Amino acid sequence: MGLTKTAIFNSQQNEIASFAKVLGHPARVAILQHLFKINACVCGDLVDEIGLAQPTISQHLKELKHMGLIKGTVEGTSVCYCIDLQNWEKMKEKITMFLNLDISATNCC
């Protein structure tokens, strides 16, 4: 039905999926990479950097912001975006913990 049954899963599974989901689009990957690369605040030249229209970029930024991975500060007419390092670390820890499930596993098939 296009409606994910979140109630069936535990909060950890839903959280991991939510973080993975927001990373699951190349535009958002590119935005994050650029914010890390610039290493300082970046405004709307993300629109030039990435080849998407301004409303589209704005929408992706909104989702990244909603998950807490970036934060924006108004500077005049423009808005400066940068990585929210604290939340990024938290996300990283949770994803990494999931990805590291393999250590004790043995192959079978």
Place this chain on the structure above:
Amino acid sequence: MGLTKTAIFNSQQNEIASFAKVLGHPARVAILQHLFKINACVCGDLVDEIGLAQPTISQHLKELKHMGLIKGTVEGTSVCYCIDLQNWEKMKEKITMFLNLDISATNCC
């Protein structure tokens, strides 16, 4: 338009996004966790373990298989699924490399 413009992004960005995307659903997270936990092959008791209908589970398994994260072996009438550890490691490495972008970054906002 509902159509991701993959041509705009490089292959690394698209690959990271593809891996993150397939991890971006709690059912698939749960399936992978269970496959790791069982540590051996598992067939269709995933349907019982997770609370979704058989076609739905089958579809999620198909996507995980398509990304190479699991592999299935036919055993009589049932199919045994397990983690594809080699590909899992490759995926892990790529995601981890992306998540580790932060080391040199400094906060600004």
Place this chain on the structure above:
DNA sequence: TTGTTTCATTGCAATAATACGATTAATAAT
């Protein structure tokens, strides 16, 4: 063969996501 089990596939309905043009809101500049 006939029936059973197990899983994949198909087809459908409902919701979500992607992308952008047009508009709006807010600040800056003249």
Place this chain on the structure above:
DNA sequence: ATTATTAATCGTATTATTGCAATGAAACAA
């Protein structure tokens, strides 16, 4: 005050995703 700049929001079209009932295919059992 007027204009320009920047970015958010709205509305809409298009495609993708989720989920399941129904059906199909393959192996096994009797």
